[in-house]
Amino acid sequence: MSHPVVTLDDVLRILTDNETHAARTLNMVPSENAMSGLAKLPLLLDCYHRYFFNEGDHSDRWHFRGAQRLRELEMGLTVPLLEELGRARYVTVRPLSGLNAMTLALATLGGEPGSTVVTVDPCNGGHYATPSVARRLGLRVEFLLGQDPHDLDFDHAADLLRRVRPALVYVDQSHCLFPIDVARLVDVVRAASPSTLVHVDASHWFGLVLAGVIPNPLDAGADSFGGSTHKTFPGPQKAVLLTRDHDIERRIRHTQDYLISSHHLAATISLGIALLEFRDHGGADYARAVVANTKTFGRLLSERGTTVVAADRGYSAGHQLWLDTAADGVAPKLASDRLARAGITVNFMDGLPGFAGQGVRIGLNEPTYRGVTAADLPELADVFTLALRDAAPADMLADRTARLRDRPRLGAPVHDDTPLLSLAMELAAGALRSRPAVLEPA
Structure with missing residues (x-):
């Protein structure tokens, strides 16, 4: 199959055409959102190219030194803001996407191969991928059901939990008009299968949770929650996991070392900027x-x-x-x-x-x-x-x-601060002017 040759001129033309079209379009896809120009800035800069593994700032662990000056933007900005807004004691920003966070949560909390996890039936809004990912990890899958697409049958849940004693209840709503009553579900889990963990994938609800508009799953008794950061939250295409349990945090960190290498530091910094805007600017x-x-x-x-x-x-x-x-x-x-x-x-x-x-x-x-x-x-x-x-x-x-x-929107300080805006534009212009010598003509 032959493909047309695309030149750099074609690339810029296509990007320009898309930007022109996007500027006149209202995107009403519920699994997508936008973010500010300032939050996009790190994706243009040197930080986009760097690994970061030294969260503890140990002098003998800077094996990858390119991010050494950027550590505080993950550990002093993004992580503390997630802990604050997410009402959590521990956060990981390693997941690259909602599906990656799902895989990490199931691999960490779902038990050894052969263990059972319980999740929401796709007929009740559960994510299409959860059963497949769980089975590929060697886990057995059972489903929470409901009387209609918007409610769970808690009596059925109690009977199921007493029967199968799962390692994990993974609460995911990919298609959702109304949030699952996590507090009631946690009460059922604790009574029917006390050793079972509860994780809530709040990808679609994440911005509403951080704003306190719907209940925080940790306040409702869940052991952990997380999800993607670009649906109701106006952030980059990334994901996070949050918990108050030190043992769960330890297990997640152990597992993620083998599932995620580069966690896209620039997107993590973008997330920090978006969180700062979200907290302080509306x-x-x-x-x-x-x-x-x-x-x-x-x-x-x-x-x-x-x-x-x-x-x-x-x-x-x-x-x-x-x-x-x-x-x-x-x-x-x-x-x-x-x-x-x-x-x-x-x-x-x-x-x-x-x-x-x-x-x-x-x-x-x-x-x-x-x-x-x-x-x-x-x-x-x-x-x-x-x-x-x-x-x-x-x-x-x-x-x-x-x-x-073309309306004013959720503000960020850079929009009204001319010196700050000028600095951001200088950084972006410098990134665009950068051209490696290897691409220069001989």
Whole structure:
């Protein structure tokens, strides 16, 4: 199979075209978010190239010295902020992604090969990969079930736990409108199988947890929690694990040494910047707005004739909405195509709990981060509905979307501090001017 030759000119053209398009687009994919320009800065700099293994700053362990001047940005910024906002005593920032964090948690806490782990059935929103990853690690898998896609059957959970005595209950919600009641589940686990650990994968809820908008799993009694940092939290594509238990922390550190080498120090520093912005520049307000905007947008779409799941329960307790566009006569892929032409990006997918076929999954997390407010939601709902029905020219709708896209958003000090902004721009310009001699013409 032949491929076209792509030159550096082509690369810059494609990137420029994408940036121009992105600047006019509202991304409503619930598993994605944006972050500030300042938080992106480390990805351009020397730190992107460096290993970092010496968390304890031992003089005889600087085998990789390139990160020696950067240690405080992981150990004095990112880790303490995660401990503070996550209400944890111990944190690891080694995982590279949500799936990598899942693998680390299962490998650490799931027991020896042949042990049993219990996780959420995909029909109730559990992640598609959890059973496969667990089985590849030699673990047996049983499922928590529910009366409907949004609730667990706690009586079934108690019976299951008493019967199989799992090493771990891994609570994961990949598709989620309402959070699992972790406190109630922990009570069931402690009564039915006291030696079983409980880990909560809060990837989709992470920003809401750090803001205190939904309960912290550690406060609810879980032994550990974690997940990716780019869904409801506006950070880099990375992941973390948090706990208050020293033995769990020790076991995680032992396991991660054999599963993760480079943990992408630049992304860890980006995460620290995003956490600092989140704590000091409106993170809690943003998280509350995400939940409020999601409920409101669900109602507005429903009022305009779109079938929105869980209308009887207020549509959502987080950032996601599920739309049954097929029930309204529009196939989910066609719905996605029409919305994309109008400058709105959504998911269409199989596997949404309660759907016989595909559904449309949308999120208000990134639009809220971009500055969409409650006052903007009727206009967004109008554009969204007209696009779904193909009831107005797509280019006109795309112009309306672009006007919604260009709003003030969650602030960071660099945005209003001219000297700081100038320094950041100098660093970025220096990185772009850097060109290794090996690539210079002879």
